[in-house]
Amino acid sequence: MKKSKTFKIQERRIYRFVGCGLVAPYIIYTIIFWVYPFIWGLIISFKKWNIISPEKEFIGISNFLKVIHDPLFWISFKNTLFFMIVYVPMVIICSLVVALLLRRIKFLQAFFASGYLMSYVSAGVAYSIVFNLLFSGDGLINVWLSNLGITIPWFSSPKIAMASIAIIVVWKYLGYYSLIFLAGLQSIPTSLYESAEIDGVSNWTQFWRITVPLLNPAFMIILIFAVMLSFNIFTEPYMITGGGPLDSTQTFVMQIYHQTFTALHAGYGSSFAIVVAIISFSFVFVIRKMVERDISY
Amino acid sequence: MFNKKQSELSGLVITYAFLGFGLIFMVFPYVWMLLASFKIPAEIYNRFLPTQFTLEHYRMLFSLGATGSTNPFVRSIFNSLVVSSIATISVVFFGAITGYALARIVFPGRTLLNNFILFQMLFPTVLFLIPRFLLMLELGWINTFQGMFSPFMISAWAIFLFTQFFKTVPQELIDAARLDGCSELKIVFKIMLPLSKSVTIIVAIFTFMGMWDEFLWYLIVTKDYNLMPLSVLLGLFTRGEYSSYPGIQTAGATLLTLPILVLFFVFRKFFTEGISMTGLKG
Numbered sequence: 001m002k003k004s005k006t007f008k009i010q011e012r013r014i015y016r017f018v019g020c021g022l023v024a025p026y027i028i029y030t031i032i033f034w035v036y037p038f039i040w041g042l043i044i045s046f047k048k049w050n051i052i053s054p055e056k057e058f059i060g061i062s063n064f065l066k067v068i069h070d071p072l073f074w075i076s077f078k079n080t081l082f083f084m085i086v087y088v089p090m091v092i093i094c095s096l097v098v099a100l101l102l103r104r105i106k107f108l109q110a111f112f113a114s115g116y117l118m119s120y121v122s123a124g125v126a127y128s129i130v131f132n133l134l135f136s137g138d139g140l141i142n143v144w145l146s147n148l149g150i151t152i153p154w155f156s157s158p159k160i161a162m163a164s165i166a167i168i169v170v171w172k173y174l175g176y177y178s179l180i181f182l183a184g185l186q187s188i189p190t191s192l193y194e195s196a197e198i199d200g201v202s203n204w205t206q207f208w209r210i211t212v213p214l215l216n217p218a219f220m221i222i223l224i225f226a227v228m229l230s231f232n233i234f235t236e237p238y239m240i241t242g243g244g245p246l247d248s249t250q251t252f253v254m255q256i257y258h259q260t261f262t263a264l265h266a267g268y269g270s271s272f273a274i275v276v277a278i279i280s281f282s283f284v285f286v287i288r289k290m291v292e293r294d295i296s297y
Numbered sequence: 298m299f300n301k302k303q304s305e306l307s308g309l310v311i312t313y314a315f316l317g318f319g320l321i322f323m324v325f326p327y328v329w330m331l332l333a334s335f336k337i338p339a340e341i342y343n344r345f346l347p348t349q350f351t352l353e354h355y356r357m358l359f360s361l362g363a364t365g366s367t368n369p370f371v372r373s374i375f376n377s378l379v380v381s382s383i384a385t386i387s388v389v390f391f392g393a394i395t396g397y398a399l400a401r402i403v404f405p406g407r408t409l410l411n412n413f414i415l416f417q418m419l420f421p422t423v424l425f426l427i428p429r430f431l432l433m434l435e436l437g438w439i440n441t442f443q444g445m446f447s448p449f450m451i452s453a454w455a456i457f458l459f460t461q462f463f464k465t466v467p468q469e470l471i472d473a474a475r476l477d478g479c480s481e482l483k484i485v486f487k488i489m490l491p492l493s494k495s496v497t498i499i500v501a502i503f504t505f506m507g508m509w510d511e512f513l514w515y516l517i518v519t520k521d522y523n524l525m526p527l528s529v530l531l532g533l534f535t536r537g538e539y540s541s542y543p544g545i546q547t548a549g550a551t552l553l554t555l556p557i558l559v560l561f562f563v564f565r566k567f568f569t570e571g572i573s574m575t576g577l578k579g
Contacts, residue, residue, distance in 0.1 A: 019404030026395040029451045037428035104312045114565040115320045121561045123510040125532045126550035130330045143343045183573035235512045
């Protein structure tokens, strides 16, 4: 009895060491590639620095003030909001419809689910190339539309260029969000619908009273994903419009990229990134407060 | 009764019709891309189905090099493969051992680490873009393979998934292995991983896909055409030398898409499973 107890204590000590040893690579790696850059980013955001010169002058919060007074910051903000206003409702409605349709079928459900998911695996550069050509002035979509007597200047009109980008991003993520909705739908007990059916509740009321409230966690995740994505768009405008026409597709990340790697204002770019992170956090925070509900069946 | 059945049946037919119609929209860009890469230039814009096939675009892509003698596109596929594979192996390896320790071993600071991993996942990558680039400058890793993959070698998301799954493995299996004198590393890779096959595959394919598709980071840390992964090389050439050659662009886009599409068809079950998992976790 005594022997086994000392053995246990000894064993526990050994596993303490083993545990620390197993997480050590993660800790070391995180300090070098996460904590250190994080702090370094904070520090240089208070400095004026052009990467090349050894001089790093401390300038307090001037960089942050400059961000707030930068017209391109506000243009990017406006464009991001415009993107969100088109993207979020469109992708949520489309993917919810697909999920509701998928739930109704058994035969070929997996086939359709992976069919809709196919677009999700397309690389940013590749699908930007494809849609740039398809949606161009004399591209196939406009050739077809011209039979109806209309053509749409998808990426060349400053009024709708950002909306066109939102549409192609909807194409990419529709299947992905549908599957999140579908998982949410499948976790709703069917007994709820059965008893509603017996009580003679219409399908429409069932949808608004049962489905929508109980899908709250899925809505939450999708909203957060969609909002975070809106603040991080880069590849599509970089590849298709280069920020134009007339800055109508400038985004935050394009500005950060441009300021830091073309204009070499590392300090300014860093403050820009911090401001953008704070704004995106506030958005997520507000959405959580507004939308998140505790659900119980 | 008969009427109800009939209306149910017609409802089902309509459901399939809608799903099928939507699917055409989803698949159309892929089909168009593949066809366009084999079309003669005159037919790329205004015809959907080609009248004649050509391999010219692929030949151009592989024969012409910006640097003349060497062909950067062949190299770039190799570069993409190397960078993506190294990151994938590393993410799975370190994700598994860290997840095992966090799920199954009691050691000081465990709760703190668990919380820190969740905390880490909240931060957008855009915050790290500039300081990580400066770190690469300090280390002299600009224009190197390690510069491309080093920020992606350990993933908090992967550790989180492994931790969740390893919690469900019965303790008896671990105890028995320990009595047999198995080392902890052997327990992770001979017992835990084989028992969590789906989560391992999910972590691997999503990491590989993310690395293959990555654009912004590679754009920042590579300057040399011969070192660029396919995504960046194709992006730069599309905006530059090939901007008026839609055929070559679509051929490149097809090359960039195809490997991941193959991966998707082979592992499609795991893709859907992985996404449903994120859906239920929240």
